[in-house]
Amino acid sequence: MNLSDEFITEIVDFLEREPRTSRMVQHYLQKLGRPFLMRSDLQETFAAVCADTASCNLADSPLERVFSWAQEAALDQSTLCVALRTSVARWSYLLIRATPLEVIEITTVEYLAFKERLINGGQQDDEWALELDLAPFSREFTKMQEARSIGRGVEFMNRSLSSTLFDRRGKNLARLFEFLQVHRYGEQQLMLCTGIGDVEALRTALRAANDLLAKLPPETPWVEISRDLHGLGFEQGWGGDAARVRDTMQLLQDVLEAPSPDGLERFLARIPMLFSMCILSPHGWFGQDGVLGRPDTGGQVVYILDQVRALEQEMCSRLAKQGLDIAPRILVVTRLIPDAEGTTCDQRIEPIAGTEHARILRCHSGSPAAR
Numbered sequence: 001m002n003l004s005d006e007f008i009t010e011i012v013d014f015l016e017r018e019p020r021t022s023r024m025v026q027h028y029l030q031k032l033g034r035p036f037l038m039r040s041d042l043q044e045t046f047a048a049v050c051a052d053t054a055s056c057n058l059a060d061s062p063l064e065r066v067f068s069w070a071q072e073a074a075l076d077q078s079t080l081c082v083a084l085r086t087s088v089a090r091w092s093y094l095l096i097r098a099t100p101l102e103v104i105e106i107t108t109v110e111y112l113a114f115k116e117r118l119i120n121g122g123q124q125d126d127e128w129a130l131e132l133d134l135a136p137f138s139r140e141f142t143k144m145q146e147a148r149s150i151g152r153g154v155e156f157m158n159r160s161l162s163s164t165l166f167d168r169r170g171k172n173l174a175r176l177f178e179f180l181q182v183h184r185y186g187e188q189q190l191m192l193c194t195g196i197g198d199v200e201a202l203r204t205a206l207r208a209a210n211d212l213l214a215k216l217p218p219e220t221p222w223v224e225i226s227r228d229l230h231g232l233g234f235e236q237g238w239g240g241d242a243a244r245v246r247d248t249m250q251l252l253q254d255v256l257e258a259p260s261p262d263g264l265e266r267f268l269a270r271i272p273m274l275f276s277m278c279i280l281s282p283h284g285w286f287g288q289d290g291v292l293g294r295p296d297t298g299g300q301v302v303y304i305l306d307q308v309r310a311l312e313q314e315m316c317s318r319l320a321k322q323g324l325d326i327a328p329r330i331l332v333v334t335r336l337i338p339d340a341e342g343t344t345c346d347q348r349i350e351p352i353a354g355t356e357h358a359r360i361l362r363c364h365s366g367s368p369a370a371r
Helices: 005-017 019-031 039-051 062-069 108-119 153-170 173-182 199-214 222-232 242-257 261-270 299-321
Strands: 036-038 070-075 079-087 090-097 102-106 276-281 329-336 349-351 358-364
Touching (some): 005 019, 005 090, 005 102, 062 079, 199 242, 222 242, 276 299
Antiparallel strands (some): 090 102
């Protein structure tokens, strides 16, 4: 909850003190004839109320602050729920009920449930309610606290990781070593064999590998050096040729010697970690033919399909540079529409044209109309 009790009280006092203006706001919003409103709708409504000579002076009022923060809203005959962006990366949700007058801050779940009831004609379909628990992804994970860090997530992560590696006189380097030792794709071991037992053994193996690679032509492919490097304790994933393998190993030597955010970022970028990708596109008719112009369907479908093709090419290129013969997989998860009207939107699985390993997976929606 981000809104203060004092601010909620200010809104209640204002609405009680100016009932005519309150009714005008409600009337203007209802005139739009839609249960879901965008920021532009809310801004235009507030401007119209301010211009009406029957309204009070709304300058510097709590209602002005509500509309200045408002990003979207949902309403029925008696209740308005507004999504407020009170500051960068800070969201609040406000429920305003006309009769009897009630103003309370609600949770994200309550706001989404209100919107769901409007879609379902006033009924909450608990049997098909979707709930995603993202807590395991953020548990015990360092989080950004300052707005100026937004858009600099990789830099923030690398600073945090490198500072951790510096802790306790380098003892936490063992965590990086353990990651490289257990890193795998399915049953395929990557980066390190079990023969390297600790960080010091890794340093020794890296020096031996560097001496070996320095004597080879830079373009020597991985398949020709894999046997010798495997004998030193290294699996595939370091690079596709001798030059890239040596460069990646030197990046790791630098991190082990003196961890820094930049050095760690360059090394982590070389580790093969992205093999599969899932894209969620729950809205509209998601298909490859005959869907444009249908309700809630537009350029988003074309954009995602183009992105999938480009992503597959990029992932294939990166895996090849890392010396891996692995086919990346991309899955677009969307709605299955039983009454597909001649489109493929009723097919559960559909290959994406222009790709080798990308698929569309369609799932039954929770809404009665889609079922």
